[in-house]
Amino acid sequence: MSSAMWIAVIICALGTLLMRVVPFLWMQRRLGSTTGMNAMPQWLVILGPMMIAAVLGVSMVPVNPSAISWLATAIGLSVTLLVWRRLRSLGWPVAAGVAVFGAVEVAAALI
Amino acid sequence: MSQPVDHTMHTQHSPLRSALQGVREAIPLLGGYIPVSLSFGLVATQAGFTTWEAAIISALIYAGASQFLFVGMIAAGAPLWLVVAMTLLINVRHVVYGPNLAALLPRSRHWPWLMHGLTDQVFALALTRLPQLPEVKRFSWFVGASLLAWAVWIIGTAVGATGGEAVTARWPLLGEIMPFALPALFLTMVAPRFTDKRWAAAMLCTILAALGLNLAGWSNVAIPLAAACGALCFYTVTFQPRRSRP
Numbered sequence: 186m187s188s189a190m191w192i193a194v195i196i197c198a199l200g201t202l203l204m205r206v207v208p209f210l211w212m213q214r215r216l217g218s219t220t221g222m223n224a225m226p227q228w229l230v231i232l233g234p235m236m237i238a239a240v241l242g243v244s245m246v247p248v249n250p251s252a253i254s255w256l257a258t259a260i261g262l263s264v265t266l267l268v269w270r271r272l273r274s275l276g277w278p279v280a281a282g283v284a285v286f287g288a289v290e291v292a293a294a295l296i
Numbered sequence: 297m298s299q300p301v302d303h304t305m306h307t308q309h310s311p312l313r314s315a316l317q318g319v320r321e322a323i324p325l326l327g328g329y330i331p332v333s334l335s336f337g338l339v340a341t342q343a344g345f346t347t348w349e350a351a352i353i354s355a356l357i358y359a360g361a362s363q364f365l366f367v368g369m370i371a372a373g374a375p376l377w378l379v380v381a382m383t384l385l386i387n388v389r390h391v392v393y394g395p396n397l398a399a400l401l402p403r404s405r406h407w408p409w410l411m412h413g414l415t416d417q418v419f420a421l422a423l424t425r426l427p428q429l430p431e432v433k434r435f436s437w438f439v440g441a442s443l444l445a446w447a448v449w450i451i452g453t454a455v456g457a458t459g460g461e462a463v464t465a466r467w468p469l470l471g472e473i474m475p476f477a478l479p480a481l482f483l484t485m486v487a488p489r490f491t492d493k494r495w496a497a498a499m500l501c502t503i504l505a506a507l508g509l510n511l512a513g514w515s516n517v518a519i520p521l522a523a524a525c526g527a528l529c530f531y532t533v534t535f536q537p538r539r540s541r542p
Contacts, residue, residue: 205390207394209393209411212398232392233423239505239523240519243515257476261476275424276323279477282480286473291469
C-alpha cells in the first residue's frame with residue numbers, strides 16, 4: 186500500500202473510533218454531572234432496542250437467497266423462538282436455531 | 297428484558313471470571329464474524345492487498361460493511377478522499393451506540409481504546425446483557441466479549457486472505473449456515489419486548505423496514521433508517537386499553 190493509502194486507513198480508523206468513543210464519554214459525563222442529566226433521554230432509550238431489531242432485520246437475509254434458504258430461515262427462527270420461550274437464555278436457542286437451519290440446508294442440498 | 301438477573305453476591309469478585317463470562321456469551325457472535333471476516337480477507341487479497349494489509353485494516357477500522365466498501369472503492373480506483381468520506385459515512389450509526397451504554401458501564405480511563413470494540417453485534421449483546429449483570433462485573437464482561445470478537449475478526453481476515461478460497465471450496469455450506477447464528481441471537485434479544493403491544497408494533501416495523509431496505513440494496517443505511525422508522529412508529533402508534541364489558 187502507498188503511504189497515501191495508509192493515511193486513508195488511519196483517518197478511517199480514527200474517525201470510526203471517535204464516533205464510538207466520544208458520544209459514550211460525553212453521555213457518561215452528562216449523566217455524572219450535577220448540572221447534567223439524571224437519566225437517559227427517552228428517545229435514546231427507545232432507539233437502542235430499535236437498533237437491535239434493525240440488525241436482526243438486516244441479518245435475516247440469507248447469504249444466498251433462495252426459496253430453500255428462506256424456508257430454512259423461517260424454520261430456524263421459529264425453533265429459536267420456541268427454545269427461547271422455554272429456556273429464556275441466549276446460548277441454547279441460538280445453537281438449536283443454527284442446528285435446525287443447517288439441517289434444512291444440508292437436507293435440501295442432498296435431495 | 298425478562299431474562300433472569302444475576303443476583304449472586306460477589307464479595308470476592310474475579311475480573312478474570314467476569315471476562316471469561318463475556319467471552320462465553322460472545323461466542324454466538326462468531327457465527328457471523330468468522331464467515332464475514334474470511335470473505336473480507338479473500339476480497340481484500342483479490343483487490344490487491346497483502347495478508348498483512350488486510351489484517352491491519354481489520355484491526356484498525358474494525359467495521360464490516362465499511363471495510364468491504366473501502367477495499368472495493370480502492371480496487372475500483374476511486375479517489376482516496378471519497379473512499380474516506382464514504383467509509384466514515386457508513387459508520388455514522390455508531391454514534392448512537394455509546395450513549396445507550398453510558399449508564400450501564402462504570403467510568404474508566406480505558407474506554408478511549410476499549411470502545412474500539414463497539415460494533416453492531418457487540419452493542420446489541422451488551423445492551424441486552426449488561427443490565428442483567430451486577431455493576432462490578434460489567435467492565436470485565438465488556439472487555440472479554442469485545443476482545444474475543446475483535447481477535448476473531450482479525451484472525452478470520454488473515455485466514456481468509458491466506459486460504460479463504462480453499463476453505464470455502466472445502467466446506468461450501470459453512471459460509472451459509474454459520475451466519476444464521478446472528479439473526480438467531482438477535483431474535484432472542486428482541487423477543488422479551490414482544491410482551492408489550494406498543495413495543496411489538498415498533499419492533500416489527502423496524503425488522504420489516506430493515507429487511508426491505510436490505511433486499512432493496514440499501515444495506516448500508518438499513519440499520520439507522522429502519523431504527524428511525526421503528527422509533528417513529530413507537531411515538532405515533534398507541535393502543536387503547538381494552539374496555540371491560542358492563
